[in-house]
Amino acid sequence: MEPTQSKSEYDPYLWKQAKARAGFQMHLRSYFIINAGLWIIWLVSSFSIHSFTRFGYLFPWPIFPMLGWGIGLASHYFHVYHGGSERSMIEKEYQKLVRQQGY
DSSP states (O other): OOOSSOGGGSOHHHHHHHHHHHHHHHHHHHHHHHHHHHHHHHHHHHHHTGGGSSSSSOOOTTHHHHHHHHHHHHHHHHHHHTTOOHHHHHHHHHHHHHHHHTO
16 A cells, blocks of 8 residues: 655654554554464363363463563553653643743
């Protein structure tokens, strides 16, 4: 798909936001693919050694990487979609200083 504008005509702030959102979407896709693979490995290994375990299944160990990575993914989401932009933080601080100075 050809862009309608040349890269030099893009708003740098919006371009940075678009890159951050695309990065988050790739991170989310990797999370689901890798964790699905881990759960498949767990299922296959659980069924293959079913008779050798005390309770008939292996402990669901994929929950640990899923939870740990999920915390990082949630942090990435909030940074990208909820106020992680430098511009909005600078504007908030500027407005606070203006109010303090009584301008």
